[in-house]
Amino acid sequence: MDLIILVWIHQHLVHEQLNGFFIIITNLWGNGALAVVLTLILIIKKETRLTGLIIAVSLILDILVVNLTLKPLVARPRPYTIYPIEMLLPDQKDFSFPSGHSASVFAFVWAYFITRKDRLRWILLGFALLICFSRLYLFVHYPTDVLAGIVIGILCALSSKWLISKFTNEPWMIKLLE
Template identity: 45%
Template sequence: MTAIELSILDWIQTARCGFLDAVMPIITTLGDSGIIWILLTLVLLCIPRYRRTGLTMACALALDVVCCNLLLKPLVARVRPFDANPLVELIVGRPTDWSFPSGHTAASFASTAALYASGEPLWIPAAVLSVLIAFSRLYLYVHYPTDVLAGLVLGTVLGVLGRKLFLFLERKVGRKAS
């Protein structure tokens, strides 16, 4: 499977050009440590009308950190594609954590799914950005396609679960406040 995935990454490398070499590192940086999604969550939390959506996103991102970064990455311990193919020239710094699943992709799709599950139309531009971030991880040769696919699926599930967790906690807190 790794050989097939490396061939897909090598095929993507044939699209390398100055424009994408400049843009893809910027796009991927938006997903570093989930920063764009954390900032969006904080903004939503500050606006009373969107506070519930912000709390849903916070739940989704918390689930993502636990599942992706604390459990799956160390459990699977998959080496990065640039370690498997050291001939590739990286145009970003070498990530030091494990490859599977893609944390950038998981956080992006957890946020997008949380927005969707909350009924917010903001999920549409979030989905576009999520796809761009996911593709950037492949273009930059820092994730295998299955890392990104797993991040997409895991993030989507965690976004929906984040909404369910928020609603559960809201009911629990509401009962105690009564």
């Protein structure tokens, strides 16, 4: 079913005019630099420091769960290795399940979403969904890879908020947040 959905997306939603846009979207989040810069900006500003800290922990949890545990454990091949297609991206160097892009963007965005009550959180959520869809559009992940990545990212964000809340009354944490 996964491959059927992916092929349908490729046959009905992929258009040459959109290719560049989705390549930019996926690469924007790809190497993690944007996540690190945005997290550091949030940590530097006093009014968003707690959010930045929760995001940082969420991203660390994401790396541990996705990159160091699940991808090597499951070792699912990328869809383009099974279904011949002209690729718009170079070969990916890691396994397919779960989607690292989807997990990390949701680890970041959901941590922001649950700690901030501003309009930016909705824009970030839309951005996260675009990144997730780009992974399907570019044929580098199956739908279940992306869905699992979203769930893992959300769980990392929730776990991060819970972990940080356990230490917010500690003197060293109070000092850090000042």
